[in-house]
Amino acid sequence: MFVFKNAWKSVIRNKGRNILIAIIVAIIAAAATIGLSIRQSANTARETGLENTSVTGQISVDRSKLINASSTSSSSSSGSQPDFSAIREALSDKELSLSDYQKYAKLSSVSSSYYTETTSLAETDSFQPVSTTSSSSSSSSSSSGSSDSNAQQPGGGMGGGMESTTSSGDFQLVGFSSDEAVKNASNGSFTMTSGEVFDYTTSSDKQVIISKSLADFNNLKVGSTITVASATDSSKTYSLKVVGIYKNTTESSTSTGGPGGGSTANDAANAIYTSVSTLKALGLDASSKVTTTDSSGNSTSSAAAQISYTYVFNDESSFKSFKTQAKKAGLSSDYTVSSADVEEYESSLIPLNNLSQFALTLLLIVLGVGAVVLIVLSLFNVRERKYEVGVLTAMGVKKSKVAAQFAIELLIVTMIGLGIGAVAGAATSVPVSNQLLASQVAQQESETSSQQAQFGRGAAGPGTSSGSSSSSSSSGSGTGSGTQAAAPTQGNGGGQFGAQAVDYVSSVNSTVSLSMVGQLILIGLGLTLLSALVGVIFVMRYEPLQILADRS
Amino acid sequence: MSSVTTDTANTQEEAQGKDAAPQQPVTLELKQVSYAYTKGGKKVLHDISYAFRSGAVYAITGPSGAGKTTLLSLISGLASPTDGQVLYQGKDLAKQNRYDFRSHDIGVIFQSFNLLPALTVSENIVLSMDASGKTFDAPKKKIAEELLSEVHLPAEYANERILHLSGGEQQRVAIARALSYDPEVIVADEPTGNLDLSTQNDIMDIFRNLAHDHNKCVIIVTHSPEVAQRSDEVFQLAPLRRRPAAKKKAATPKHHA
Secondary structure (H helix, E strand, O other), rough: HHHHHHHHHHHHHHHHHHHHHHHHHHHHHHHHHHHHHHHHHHHHHHHOOOOOOOOEEEEEEEHHHHHHHHHHOOOOOOOOOHHHHHHHHHHHOOOOHHHHHHHHOOOOEEEEEEEEEEEEEEEEEEEEEOOOHHHHHHHHHHHHHHHHHHHHHHHHHHOOOOOOOOOOOOOOEEEEEHHHHHHHHOOEEEEEEEEEOOOOOOHHOOOOEEEEEHHHHHOOOOEEEEEEOOOOOOOOEEEEEEEEEEEEOOOOOOOOOOOOOOOHOOOOHHHHEEEEEHHHHEEEEEOEEEEOOOOOOEEEEEEEEEEEEEEOOOOHHHHHHHHHHHOOOOOOEEEEEEEEHHHHHHHHHHHHHHHHHHHHHHHHHHHHHHHHHHHHHHHHHHHOOOOOOOOHOOOOOOOOHHHHHHHHHHHHHHHHHHHHHHHHHHHHHHHHHHHHHHHHHHHHHHHHHHHHHHHOOOOHHHHHHHHHHHHHHHHHHHHHHOOOOOOOOOOOOOOOOOOOOOOOOOOOOOOHHHHHOOOOHHHHHHHHHHHHHHHHHHHHOHEEEEEEHHHH | HHHHHHHHHHHHHHOOOOOHHHHOOOEEEEEEEEEEEEEEEEHHHHHHEEEOOEEEEEEOOOOOOHHHHHHHHHOOOOOOOEEEEEEEOOEEEEOHHHHHHHHHHHEEEEEOOOOOOOEEHHHHHHHHHHHHHOOOOOOOOHHHHHHHHHHOOHHHHOOEEEHHOHHHHHHHHHHHHHHHHOOOOOEEEEEOOOOOHHHHHHHHHHHHHHHHHHOOEEEEEEEOOOOOOOOOEEEEEHHHHHOOOOOOHHHHHHHHO
């Protein structure tokens, strides 16, 4: 009691010095509050951002791993040239079949799943693709060069999630497994302008919906029948019934090829949507094989369509448990499980994470400097009050009590400073962290855009360039052995280089939580104890007799 | 033990002719006390033995350098003797909590007063009362005011800062502080050092009153012959330098112990 009373009186008595200390502590506390609140909002965003939203994920082949494996195993004899055929073989062997995908869909962490199968079709005289370039040239190139351009896919698609579905042919025929698959169509969402979407039973086989531009281009209406040819064999034709006409709401998600041309199948307008059961009925599904013959006469057999299988999870943690469950269920390490949603969300957090890192650094510096300042102040305080220590101890007040009194004085002052600083910090943390975040976002965006400027050929870019280069080389080396299906794109991923920028988290609504107040108090106590400790050591060293003798 | 006092207090004691002290119990006793500031260094005090009793005023005199202030430090428990013992009510001070001793049992009036300048008069006094941990039957502030009148200071001084007081007034405040928690022993270091004669007498009256009416043991370290004269007993410390030559004086307390 004596100690508390004295401490309080002493605090009141030495207003000037204590206000100074309180201001310093308040500044430290304000900076610490802002730092902590930034870190907390980053954590909250990370933890709760995907908590209640469903997440989709895909299984894909870890290509670089396979390529490395097969090239090292076979590189003994070949000098500079990698063993392409071995690599392709390794890749094609690893294609998962529909039943493989479905096996993993049954895992408990998966809430639902859907898939699309994509194949290509060629034009016929009566039904032609929407194209800006002359259709005749495009058709001739596609008919002659279809196998070539298929073969290029491994090269072009090596980088990962590019929009590299089977892009040969003139049309893209996409089979959907369910409404959910349609909703997540890789060309973006769409609305029906007339007619309605096919259903998925065999009874509605050969029903398709086509884009409005394609319908207009060919002057088609709901109920019309279209005739398309096989991409590999132009003599083989299929007739399909148009049951609906749709219009993409996100027009440009898949752009037409650049000036160079590329396949018209890449144009979203030339996508024909149907059910997977139609594909099966046409013999164009992934389990069917098509044989292609390339210009040098080599025949290759490959899957007619590519599967893009998507698993839907209730939340991010289910996605994570799916990863482990799939491993247990026998998914070899040659495959990776990825989620574009999670990745995109994580990349949207980059500025916030950077800021959080920055906040941590700030916090540590502030605390370090603050600790030093407080220690020095406390030291001066004790030295200045040496006489008081001498008098008190001579009067019979125990040194430990004097030390405790000094510590409590400091504690009172720091707690007042802490309170003021925390309030100030809490009041300013939202605008300050949003300001800081805005600059981080700006930095991140300029980084992305410069990266895009460097790589910025868009989705069609790589395809175009590889297309032209390989058509010149195909005659010689005969890419023909190429396993066509090489690019099992997980189409939903969207282009890594795609035009759409990540929607960065650009504001926080940091609220000062109870745990943060606790952390602040802990920090305050820590700083106070640290600096009080120095004072205590000094007090303990003082001998009253010495002090009083020095004085007189 | 009575012979110790008579022997040491020699001529002045006889002149005073007072012999009330021996009837009282011994409050504080020095037993063959020696003190050196540094270990193995020069001894400031050498083999001192003396007994202080309640109800008497003692004057410790001696030339400069005889170790008067050092002896006072030992008595007041600020230092421990290098050799020998200081006994308070028969118990060795070195074996008990000297902080408690200082805050409860002994009131020290330092030569330089050692009041806290930032505090007011009454705050200084109340601080000592708080530090003693004793309980008081009246509000501390009221007791402080009573003490001020006891040391002949007007009551309005209570809220005055120490810095605003003269040396003599500070002296009185220091006395009031030393008395505030009712200690058994009161020790004063040159309490009249720089005071005029009437103030000196006034303060000596206070001390005599404390000893004779309140049965305290008052020990005064002083240069002043007047103070010594007005004390009940005088304990003269011989200068240390002369001690080897005048062996008699050093031996006197020894053979009684």
